[in-house]
Amino acid sequence: xxxxxxxxxxxxxxxxxxxxxxxxxxxxxxxxxxxxxxxxxxxxxxxxxxxxxxxxxxxxxxxxxxxxxxxxxxxxxxxxxxxxxxxxxxxxxxxxxxxxxxxxxxxxxxxxxxxxxxxxxxxxxxxxxxxxxxxxxxxxxxxxxxxxxxxxxxxxxxxxxxxxxxxxxxxxxxxxxxxxxxxxxxxxxxxxxxxxxxxxxxxxxxxxxxxxxxxxxxxxxxxxxxxxxxxxxxxxxxxxxxxxxxxxxxxxxxxxxxxxxxxxxxxxxxxxxxxxxxxxxxxxxxxxxxxxxxxxxxxxxxxxxxxxxxxxxxxxxxxxxxxxxxxxxxxxxxxxxxxxxxxxxxxxxxxxxxxxxxxxxxxxxxxxxxxxxxxxxxxxxxxxxxxxxxxxxxxxxxxxxxxxxxxxxxxxxxxxxxxxxxxxxxxxxxxxxxxxxxxxxxxxxxxxxxxxxxxxxxxxxxxxxxxxxxxxxxxxxxxxxxxxxxxxxxxxxxxxxxxxxxxxxxxxxxxxxxxxxxxxxxxxxxxxxxxxxxxxxxxxxxxxxxxxxxxxxxxxxxxxxxxxxxxxxxxxxxxxxxxxxxxxxxxxxxxxxxxxxxxxxxxxxxxxxxxxxxxxxxxxxxxxxxxxxxxxxxxxxxxxxxxxxxxxxxxxxxxxxxxxxxxxxxxxxxxxxxxxxxxxxxxxxxxxxxxxxxxxxxxxxxxxxxxxxxxxxxxxxxxxxxxxxxxxxxxxxxxxxxxxxxxxxxxxxxxxxxxxxxxxxxxxxxxxxxxxxxxxxxxxxxxxxxxxxxxxxxxxxxxxxxxxxxxxxxxxxxxxxxxxxxxxxxxxxxx
Numbered sequence: 001x002x003x004x005x006x007x008x009x010x011x012x013x014x015x016x017x018x019x020x021x022x023x024x025x026x027x028x029x030x031x032x033x034x035x036x037x038x039x040x041x042x043x044x045x046x047x048x049x050x051x052x053x054x055x056x057x058x059x060x061x062x063x064x065x066x067x068x069x070x071x072x073x074x075x076x077x078x079x080x081x082x083x084x085x086x087x088x089x090x091x092x093x094x095x096x097x098x099x100x101x102x103x104x105x106x107x108x109x110x111x112x113x114x115x116x117x118x119x120x121x122x123x124x125x126x127x128x129x130x131x132x133x134x135x136x137x138x139x140x141x142x143x144x145x146x147x148x149x150x151x152x153x154x155x156x157x158x159x160x161x162x163x164x165x166x167x168x169x170x171x172x173x174x175x176x177x178x179x180x181x182x183x184x185x186x187x188x189x190x191x192x193x194x195x196x197x198x199x200x201x202x203x204x205x206x207x208x209x210x211x212x213x214x215x216x217x218x219x220x221x222x223x224x225x226x227x228x229x230x231x232x233x234x235x236x237x238x239x240x241x242x243x244x245x246x247x248x249x250x251x252x253x254x255x256x257x258x259x260x261x262x263x264x265x266x267x268x269x270x271x272x273x274x275x276x277x278x279x280x281x282x283x284x285x286x287x288x289x290x291x292x293x294x295x296x297x298x299x300x301x302x303x304x305x306x307x308x309x310x311x312x313x314x315x316x317x318x319x320x321x322x323x324x325x326x327x328x329x330x331x332x333x334x335x336x337x338x339x340x341x342x343x344x345x346x347x348x349x350x351x352x353x354x355x356x357x358x359x360x361x362x363x364x365x366x367x368x369x370x371x372x373x374x375x376x377x378x379x380x381x382x383x384x385x386x387x388x389x390x391x392x393x394x395x396x397x398x399x400x401x402x403x404x405x406x407x408x409x410x411x412x413x414x415x416x417x418x419x420x421x422x423x424x425x426x427x428x429x430x431x432x433x434x435x436x437x438x439x440x441x442x443x444x445x446x447x448x449x450x451x452x453x454x455x456x457x458x459x460x461x462x463x464x465x466x467x468x469x470x471x472x473x474x475x476x477x478x479x480x481x482x483x484x485x486x487x488x489x490x491x492x493x494x495x496x497x498x499x500x501x502x503x504x505x506x507x508x509x510x511x512x513x514x515x516x517x518x519x520x521x522x523x524x525x526x527x528x529x530x531x532x533x534x535x536x537x538x539x540x541x542x543x544x545x546x547x548x549x550x551x552x553x554x555x556x557x558x559x560x561x562x563x564x565x566x567x568x569x570x571x572x573x574x575x576x577x578x579x580x581x582x583x584x585x586x587x588x589x590x591x592x593x594x595x596x597x598x599x600x601x602x603x604x605x606x607x608x609x610x611x612x613x614x615x616x617x618x619x620x621x622x623x624x625x626x627x628x629x630x631x632x633x634x635x636x637x638x639x640x641x642x643x644x645x646x647x648x649x650x651x652x653x654x655x656x657x658x659x660x661x662x663x664x665x666x667x668x669x670x671x672x673x674x675x676x677x678x679x680x681x682x683x684x685x686x687x688x689x690x691x692x693x694x695x696x697x698x699x700x701x702x703x704x705x706x707x708x709x710x711x712x713x714x715x716x717x718x719x720x721x722x723x724x725x726x727x728x729x730x731x732x733x734x735x736x737x738x739x740x741x742x743x744x745x746x747x748x749x750x751x752x753x754x755x756x757x758x759x760x761x762x763x764x765x766x767x768x769x770x771x772x773x774x775x776x777x778x779x780x781x782x783x784x785x786x787x788x789x790x791x792x793x794x795x796x797x798x799x800x801x802x803x804x805x806x807x808x809x810x811x812x813x814x815x816x817x818x819x820x821x822x823x824x825x826x827x828x829x830x831x
Contacts, residue, residue, distance in 0.1 A: 014207065015199055022195060026188050030180065037176040042135055045142055045169050052079060053131065053146045056163055060148060076101050084168040086141065087114055090160035095119050098160040116166050121145050126161055140170040275375040279307065282369050286310060292375050297346030315342035315350050330368055340378065352382040397444055398451035401465040406473060409463050410531035413523060420481055421523040422490040424474040425538040426497055429515045429550040431470035438507060445507050453500055486522050487555060494518040494553040517545040521556035540564055570619050571626055573608060578635050582607055585639050586806040590777060591798045597819055598797055599656040599690060602640050603806050604632065624662050633665040641682035643809050652816055656718060658690040666693055672711040690718035692743065706737055713738040734772055742769040746780025752789055763793050
């Protein structure tokens with residue numbers, strides 16, 4: 001009975017549909033016709049009333065001309081003879097009725113006695129000088145506001161300025177609706193008779209043959225005899241009978257093909273890499289294919305066909321999540337069961353598998369009662385995926401953690417409240433020199449050895465990461481909460497790190513020692529600091545350690561942030577210093593033994609408009625680190641050339657000008673050629689220029705350094721080693737380089753007063769310089785006793801406050817002119 005309700009017969013549903021469609025059509029036509037008829041009635045009445053208003057307007061004009069208001073009263077009486085004219089009035093600007101079809105309304109307020117009247121529409125019609133005629137659906141009447149064009153002051157004390165009328169059209173609408181209804185009744189009767197005849201013909205020609213075909217088709221799968229389709233007058237039904245006959249033939253052929261395909265499918269499943277399972281949820285029986293069992297090392301008849309066989313072999317770590325996925329699918333929370341988990345092999349190890357399944361049968365309540373699925377071995381895929389994931393968080397060369405892994409651990413520490421941690425950043429000293437000497441392959445082997453040494457030293461409470469070429473980061477966790485104790489432990493660990501790096505390394509039959517700078521910071525969650533900020537802090541500490549010299553260790557302090565901000569300010573402002581003409585050169589003379597000016601050293605000065613004089617000791621290291629040193633070096637060279645040309649134009653013999661050149665600038669590609677080209681373009685003789693290099697510039701490719709120096713010397717440029725004794729170069733380099741001067745660092749001159757040891761060092765360096773045919777320059781000579789000692793030690797040139805402080809160009813010109821005058825006088829006296 002329920003089935004019949006949901007699947008009604010065509011014999012029932014067809015008449016019902018026809019009747020419903022017929023009724024809907026009649027109703028729709030009725031409402032459309034009624035609306036159209038009502039619109040016609042409304043429009044016709046509007047037209048008639050418009051004519052009436054025009055007539056009244058004309059009468060008002062005549063009455064005004066003749067000063068006879070009786071004509072207005074007569075016209076209103078004539079109009080009021082229409083029973084459906086409910087209101088016809090003349091109203092003044094104050095809303096007072098002056099003429100009306102009801103005498104009692106005269107001299108009354110229209111708003112009080114007339115329900116549909118609106119004073120606002122009254123004023124609108126008068127102001128716009130246009131009539132307003134509208135249909136009030138609620139009152140089923142036509143309301144008109146018609147402004148009076150002529151003045152009527154002669155007819156009344158208060159002249160009316162509007163004709164207001166209201167015409168009841170409900171009787172006309174009712175009559176129109178009745179007429180439409182009767183017309184549709186006649187049409188419906190005709191269509192009802194025609195529809196009945198059509199239904200009878202439909203049953204005889206279509207529905208009855210379809211019922212007979214349905215009875216024959218329902219017994220088609222079981223039919224064994226011949227099937228003869230029923231003849232019909234309609235080609236479609238006749239064709240349907242023939243199709244049923246052909247379907248019977250194909251059905252038997254298809255049944256045989258389906259059986260053959262099932263056998264082939266079973267064969268394909270067994271020889272494929274997929275295992276098949278079939279689970280009956282009613283009794284928990286489980287079919288497992290031979291391939292399924294073979295994946296776990298079992299033969300075809302060794303495992304029981306029950307769910308516990310699969311469930312008991314799930315890995316303990318995967319069991320809960322896998323069963324949860326299965327329950328979610330069975331409860332309808334997911335569209336497909338798919339799980340990657342581990343199953344225990346017969347030999348005891350676990351195999352990664354991809355398990356997929358879906359329900360194929362459901363109970364009457366819609367719950368799954370049977371599932372079929374596949375099982376595939378994905379052990380190799382999981383291994384590859386894990387290897388790929390490992391590579392995303394590890395350095396490919398050393399297999400240490402990379403920045404991403406380090407940041408993940410640092411973010412994890414934000415929840416640690418019982419302990420503190422310490423972050424160390426290690427940077428090798430002069431790794432580039434080692435890398436150039438051993439080659440990149442040897443440098444990589446060195447980094448691998450360092451990584452292995454660090455990994456073997458630290459326990460599981462530490463994470464070791466490699467962030468850059470020779471930059472390592474160590475995170476040591478679970479340190480005491482007390483910041484003082486944690487700082488002491490951090491300094492001890494930093495010292496041990498430096499000792500680890502300082503142990504000898506052996507690579508490619510070369511044994512050598514390294515040193516490293518270490519920066520460290522304490523991570524304490526009492527501070528609200530982001531992990532990126534911890535890396536910034538340890539970087540600042542490392543930068544400070546490197547600035548202090550080799551093999552150093554610095555613990556972060558908050559003052560470093562201020563220093564970093566200052567460096568950032570200097571770097572930013574230095575970008576614009578040249579363009580804003582904030583830079584200048586001062587010159588400090590180098591004095592010969594006879595007191596004459598042998599040469600001058602050009603020193604860069606920066607006068608900032610807001611921060612005043614900024615020391616070169618502050619901005620030169622920043623310029624070298626950011627690459628601005630190249631632009632500054634070019635500016636200094638051009639400014640020195642300009643000063644030399646200026647002195648020549650003024651008839652002053654310019655001395656040789658020493659220019660400090662950074663290692664980065666000197667090691668540029670084709671530096672010597674570019675320098676000579678600038679001198680040629682500036683029309684400055686090369687023998688007027690001296691380059692001062694620090695020992696650090698000699699630490700790179702010595703062959704390239706020698707080649708550049710030879711080009712410069714051949715052109716006539718002098719070359720001096722500045723701040724000798726503070727760098728790392730080998731003394732053997734001095735022997736093979738084409739140098740002119742050797743400038744000893746001022747600290748050695750200053751220490752000469754401390755004892756014979758310092759004096760002996762200075763004397764040995766002077767003797768060495770003379771032995772290499774170099775001029776020796778003493779920097780920082782500030783007192784007379786130092787000068788006298790250096791004279792006794794055969795020093796060649798002197799520079800310091802004892803003689804002259806750095807001076808601007810004009811002061812230097814005056815000094816040179818004074819010396820020139822003295823020389824001329826001495827020559828004259830001698831003559």
